[in-house]
Amino acid sequence: MARVIMHVDMDAFYVSAERLRDSSLVGKPVIIGADPKGGKGRGVVAAASYEAREVGVHSALPITTAYRKAPDAVYLRPDFSYYGRVSDEVMRVLEEFADRFEQMSIDEAFLDVTDRAKDFRKARILAREIKRAVRERTGLTASVGVAPNKSIAKIASDKEKPDGVTVVSPQRVEAFLRPLPVSDIPGVGTKTKAALKRMGIETIGELADTPPRDLTTAFGKGGVWLWAVARGEEEAPVEGRGDPKSFSTEHTFSENLDDWERILAKLPPLVDDVYWRVRDDGFLFRTVSIKIRFEDFETMTRGKTLNTYTDDRRTIETVAREHFEEFRSYPKKVRLIGVRVAGLKKIEEGQETLQRWT
Numbered sequence: 001m002a003r004v005i006m007h008v009d010m011d012a013f014y015v016s017a018e019r020l021r022d023s024s025l026v027g028k029p030v031i032i033g034a035d036p037k038g039g040k041g042r043g044v045v046a047a048a049s050y051e052a053r054e055v056g057v058h059s060a061l062p063i064t065t066a067y068r069k070a071p072d073a074v075y076l077r078p079d080f081s082y083y084g085r086v087s088d089e090v091m092r093v094l095e096e097f098a099d100r101f102e103q104m105s106i107d108e109a110f111l112d113v114t115d116r117a118k119d120f121r122k123a124r125i126l127a128r129e130i131k132r133a134v135r136e137r138t139g140l141t142a143s144v145g146v147a148p149n150k151s152i153a154k155i156a157s158d159k160e161k162p163d164g165v166t167v168v169s170p171q172r173v174e175a176f177l178r179p180l181p182v183s184d185i186p187g188v189g190t191k192t193k194a195a196l197k198r199m200g201i202e203t204i205g206e207l208a209d210t211p212p213r214d215l216t217t218a219f220g221k222g223g224v225w226l227w228a229v230a231r232g233e234e235e236a237p238v239e240g241r242g243d244p245k246s247f248s249t250e251h252t253f254s255e256n257l258d259d260w261e262r263i264l265a266k267l268p269p270l271v272d273d274v275y276w277r278v279r280d281d282g283f284l285f286r287t288v289s290i291k292i293r294f295e296d297f298e299t300m301t302r303g304k305t306l307n308t309y310t311d312d313r314r315t316i317e318t319v320a321r322e323h324f325e326e327f328r329s330y331p332k333k334v335r336l337i338g339v340r341v342a343g344l345k346k347i348e349e350g351q352e353t354l355q356r357w358t
Helices: 013-021 063-069 080-096 120-138 150-157 170-177 190-198 204-208 212-219 221-230 260-265 267-280 313-325
Strands: 005-010 030-033 045-048 074-076 100-105 108-112 142-147 165-167 246-257 283-294 299-310 334-342
Touching: 005 120, 005 150, 013 030, 013 045, 013 080, 030 063, 045 063, 080 100, 080 108, 080 120, 080 267, 100 246, 100 267, 108 150, 120 142, 120 165, 142 150, 150 165, 150 170, 170 204, 190 212, 190 246, 204 221, 212 221, 246 260, 246 267, 246 283, 260 267, 260 313, 267 283, 267 313, 267 334, 283 313, 299 313, 313 334
Parallel strands: 030 074, 142 165
Antiparallel strands: 005 108, 005 142, 030 045, 100 108, 246 334, 283 299, 283 334
């Protein structure tokens, strides 16, 4: 029996969270990120409303460019602690509907609902129930992709945004995937797309028809993964939370970057995501590590074990930033960054939790 996997992706999450506490923002172009300072600011866009996206503003865009495109938009500085609290409410709702649950970031999660849904017709009904529960209990909307595996579910969740449901049954996998551009595959950015185009590959169908040996020659082991996704054969499980050994989160950039201001602008939301998961599950941590993947899929990690256990958010960001700075002069563009905390210990009743590492 095919697995039934859902990818739930909150719609314009940061902006939607801001609109929860300020309804006057509804319908307006809203840009969250650095202060534009009249077009002379420094930094990048963290998130943009759909109204702002219509004029070409998107996350990781330099704030000066965003200001030129949307000078009359509402500009807000991000409030990651608040977004973390809202995210926690959403994830509690989602977890109630899952046989196995995996939070991927502050605004998205995978749910394995194979036992509950039984088939894809029932999965569509369940997806609508989940969306209704999220809306009623948090005031937010989500888009849901339903498919036999995680990669297809993630692609599907983006197809009817905002507030949509896209179901790809096993019988529809090939028809759904084949016409899509390769850039729809999560993690395929500008450079990979260009490399595939040089090989005559522009659609997922063309990618599926390519001999695996050719992809391995061009992309190393990443080529095997691309081929499996294109053929609908990716089999990564939804990782249940159980008794965690660590908490981690990652972000794959839409294009490979060598602009470290833009790269490090993604660090605070990653840190915030890890921090809230540690805190809400009642753990202290002792190890902070980072992962960085470059344009050629070379991947490196760095980590530091602290002198004491803590659950301090500032410690995570300080250590992670120090490690990322080691790679600032590395002669390759960055594809992905990740943050991880490990060496976990449950907080005992009455234990002081804000022990700061110095």
